[in-house]
Amino acid sequence: MTSLDELKSRLREHVQRNGLKSSTRRDLILETLTTLGPHVSADQLLRAVRERDDRVGAATVYRTLRILQDCEIVAERRFEGGASLYELVDDTHHDHLICVECKTIIEFDDEIVERAQEKVATRFGFELHYHRHELYGLCAKCLKKRGSKVGATAR
């Protein structure tokens, strides 16, 4: 886990290097983000921020998220269906298991997969920067709920 202070200083550094200015709004948004779950939509973030300061506009949240992506504090995720979700970039890389029924997202990481994809990249002469790996299916809970209902196919 990266600490909030660490994130703040990374943001400050990025701001200075790029001739931007710091602002209380931006700090507030970053702070709020760290209090929320690992995958947040711009809208969820906006609501949470407004609970602390109801004068914040949606545009500011989007603009701030863009900056936070630039300095690699957050990453944008476009899962299937609906809006983008944003997550704090952690030192530990992880991929996602997503339940198509209840939308639960489980994070995992698997070294075998990681190594295998490096090989694939090399095979095609690619220089790998990042990747996304998402497994969609039914989680244990939803499987149990379905129980005897055989043949129900989610999509």
Added chain:
Amino acid sequence: MTSLDELKSRLREHVQRNGLKSSTRRDLILETLTTLGPHVSADQLLRAVRERDDRVGAATVYRTLRILQDCEIVAERRFEGGASLYELVDDTHHDHLICVECKTIIEFDDEIVERAQEKVATRFGFELHYHRHELYGLCAKCLKKRGSKVGATAR
């Protein structure tokens, strides 16, 4: 490669099973789709369809794509940035290597990865339905183009 006739009959079957009706428009769209590249946007598809029949509306293309997804003839892909791309679902599953510079998409499949993700799913009690696995980076061509320009980091 799945043949066009095979796809058509799969569509017909789906249509009958679900109390829908077949239509020339839908057939035209499916046919057109098979003549295009492996990743097509709704807009590209619309243009191509209109070259054959300029009375087709955008809504019909979207509605047809939805149906084609339901009967697993095409899959929707939300790559980073821009609109969704659609691809014919082939018997051979494949994943994607995407160049962040020139946007080239290379398809690959790797059994090690496939097996590894089955294991991950099992570990979490998931029943795996499908997945997406995308590697982003620089392709060989763009790497060469950069040549000496060291330290350029794409994101």
Added chain:
DNA sequence: TTGGCTGCAAATCCTTTGCAGAGGT
């Protein structure tokens, strides 16, 4: 004849942008 299909335009949803004023350095 019935009920699904279609084009059109309007409506949505998510995100970005223009502008005038507030705020940071």
Added chain:
DNA sequence: ACCTCTGCAAAGGATTTGCAGCCAA
């Protein structure tokens, strides 16, 4: 002071939906 940041509202792009007429079964 200068230039960035912000809220607001309007614009934008992609996709969906309502409706009246068209078409297949």
